[in-house]
Amino acid sequence: MISTRGLTRVFTVKKETVEAVRGIDLDVEAGQLVAFLGPNGAGKSTTLRMLTTLLPPTSGTATVAGHDVARDPGGVRARIGYVGQKNSAGENHRVRDELVTQGRCYGLSHREAAGRADELLDLLDLAPLATRTPATLSGGQRRRLDIALGLVHRPALLFLDEPSTGLDPKSRAEIWGHILALRQVYGTTLFLTTHYLEEADTMAERVVIIDGGRIIADGTAGELKNDLAGDHITITTATEQDARAAVRVGGGAAEGVTVRLRVANAAAALPEYLRTLESAGVKALTAETSRPTLDDVFLTLTGRSLTDDDLPA
Numbered sequence: 001m002i003s004t005r006g007l008t009r010v011f012t013v014k015k016e017t018v019e020a021v022r023g024i025d026l027d028v029e030a031g032q033l034v035a036f037l038g039p040n041g042a043g044k045s046t047t048l049r050m051l052t053t054l055l056p057p058t059s060g061t062a063t064v065a066g067h068d069v070a071r072d073p074g075g076v077r078a079r080i081g082y083v084g085q086k087n088s089a090g091e092n093h094r095v096r097d098e099l100v101t102q103g104r105c106y107g108l109s110h111r112e113a114a115g116r117a118d119e120l121l122d123l124l125d126l127a128p129l130a131t132r133t134p135a136t137l138s139g140g141q142r143r144r145l146d147i148a149l150g151l152v153h154r155p156a157l158l159f160l161d162e163p164s165t166g167l168d169p170k171s172r173a174e175i176w177g178h179i180l181a182l183r184q185v186y187g188t189t190l191f192l193t194t195h196y197l198e199e200a201d202t203m204a205e206r207v208v209i210i211d212g213g214r215i216i217a218d219g220t221a222g223e224l225k226n227d228l229a230g231d232h233i234t235i236t237t238a239t240e241q242d243a244r245a246a247v248r249v250g251g252g253a254a255e256g257v258t259v260r261l262r263v264a265n266a267a268a269a270l271p272e273y274l275r276t277l278e279s280a281g282v283k284a285l286t287a288e289t290s291r292p293t294l295d296d297v298f299l300t301l302t303g304r305s306l307t308d309d310d311l312p313a
């Protein structure tokens with residue numbers, strides 16, 4: 001559904017060159033739900049804009065929904081939907097009219113466009129709001145309208161740029177419910193960016209991490225966490241001296257009376273670790289195991305935390 005080779009975009013601003021995307025090779029199968037993650041300025045939006053034909057690549061190729069973005073942008077646009085960060089609906093028309101007009105723009109007859117509008121109003125729980133104007137909708141409702149607008153022409157592939165950013169937790173959960181329903185009802189391939197690591201972790205079947213314009217990790221959240229981060233064992237000791245002794249005996253790093261170490265399988269490794277400490281005369285007061293997060297993956301790869309950024313709440 002998506003295939004890129006060496007996809008690159010360079011911007012030149014006042015003689016200064018910014019390599020926003022540096023040679024991305026990416027293949028996405030039909031029906032996949034891919035979360036595209038990365039810190040601010042990593043190149044997510046630029047990649048999305050190239051894949052959706054809004055921005056021409058400087059070099060490299062991209063085939064999206066079977067059509068080349070540079071040679072046949074019209075063919076790509078007819079087959080994809082794009083829900084950007086900014087609202088796509090106007091302010092003054094009613095919600096249902098917005099959807100009908102969008103359908104007409106895609107060449108549907110009035111009857112087809114009206115039928116499609118009603119189908120989408122139902123799918124995205126917008127039917128009770130059909131006669132309201134977008135200006136009167138809440139953030140979550142507007143986002144649902146944006147998604148409906150992106151789906152009018154039944155795209156096989158939908159791009160969503162931060163669909164849940166800026167919404168309260170309840171609206172975020174609702175949006176995700178609708179995104180997952182899209183796959184179930186239509187089998188739509190979904191490619192989305194998000195700043196919320198736990199959303200990517202739990203919802204997406206594939207996570208692609210970009211940093212500095214390059215893809216630095218690609219796999220299921222489970223694979224990335226197992227391969228690149230590992231579990232953690234955290235113990236506390238009575239004194240800092242004990243904590244330092246624990247590090248000497250069992251590895252890891254101490255901070256005050258807390259010792260943290262990375263292992264492949266924390267639940268299996270914990271008993272042996274505690275026995276090792278005990279035989280060296282070091283007593284752990286508390287011990288707990290934890291699974292890594294996608295932020296741990298990013299930290300392992302780059303030495304930085306994804307959440308260090310100035311992220312939206």
Ligand SMILES: Nc1ncnc2c1ncn2[C@@H]1O[C@H](COP(=O)(O)OP(=O)(O)OP(=O)(O)O)[C@@H](O)[C@H]1O
Pocket residue numbers: 011012013018019020038039040041042043044045046047
């Ligand atoms: N039109 C442009 N002109 C010049 N530089 C640009 C332009 N668009 C993006 N850039 C630069 O390209 C780099 C990648 O930007 P991009 O918007 O793709 O990042 P992003 O990962 O989407 O970030 P964010 O999470 O903050 O939206 C940044 O350094 C940005 O400043």
